[in-house]
Amino acid sequence: MIFSFLQNYGVVTIVVLAWLSIYLILVIWIFFYRYISLHLTLANEQQCLEGLLNGKNALSRSSLLYSNLNNIDKKITATILQYSLDKAMKDATLGLTFLAIVASTAPFIGLFGTVIEILEAFSKLGVGSKTTLDVIAPIISKALVATAAGILTAIPAYSFHLFLKRKVFELNTYLQLQINVLIASKE
Template sequence: MQAFIHQMHPVSLGAISLLLIYFIAITWVFFYRYLLLHSWIKRESDSLQALLTGEKSVSVFSYLYNFLRTNSVSAQLLSLSEISATKESTRMLAFVSLVASTSPFIGLFGTVVSLLDTFARMAENSTGTMGVVTMGVSDALVATAVGIFVATFAYTFHQILKRNAYELVELIRMQSQALLTKKASSDAVG
């Protein structure tokens, strides 16, 4: 393994190093955001369930609670809370998406530079044997493989987090609609 690393072009090693940093970063972001969103979804789901079973307002643990302290429920205020929740729940998604889209290109860049280096060494030594070519190509393709590996995980993480953010915002939207319905029926009675 050590000999393999010493034979690689420094740019390819740099590309692989950057991709490994990317992978560590997106893995950390994924688990942090996933756990955060999962607990948030649970709180909002419990709040919605309580609201639908007769509670007059949302739970104190609900995201909407901070928006409803004024005792004035309005569609505009609830819409603002949905926008705020969307912004908060999709935090770091752009970074994960950026990693998913740039990782293959970083790997490809390392591959191209490594292939160019292989061809330059072949031209200098005038040895174009198949062994030299295949060794250079196999070294070069490692960077592409790492780029695709990182991009696959980044894309998967992005889709999971995006789906959780969507589910969360929908729970908040349902609570908003339930509150507006309760307000309309209490206004009609009172």
């Protein structure tokens, strides 16, 4: 089966399909890893915010804001809290850039494979004098596999990127609300 696949497709198409397969595996892995991580962090930050709203005047030790302040021996100020928020957002967005890159480049990688396969097909067709639709159609349909693979990789990458971006926005909101409550309680 693999040998027939290798015989039917050119080297460039096989490389493109392998590349897109690796992309797809990484996209799925990043999504599930970041989703679970963000989901747990969001639940924790929601509890920390509820604690602050219920009259607790100190930042919970389980909050991302607190954990980012461990190396700071200064008094907690709005500037220090903003630093902690920025660091938490930097950590929360890990992997999102890769998803955006895959979403934007995967269709082009697939299209590249298709164009190369069609160029090779037309060069072979030019040698023979009989070029009918019966000869061209299978070659073109075979060439379009790379484009389909590129689109198939880009769609989940784009969707996962947007989904995780929304989760990061929610996390940012909870952390910013904690900062606002802490600053208001000190005034």
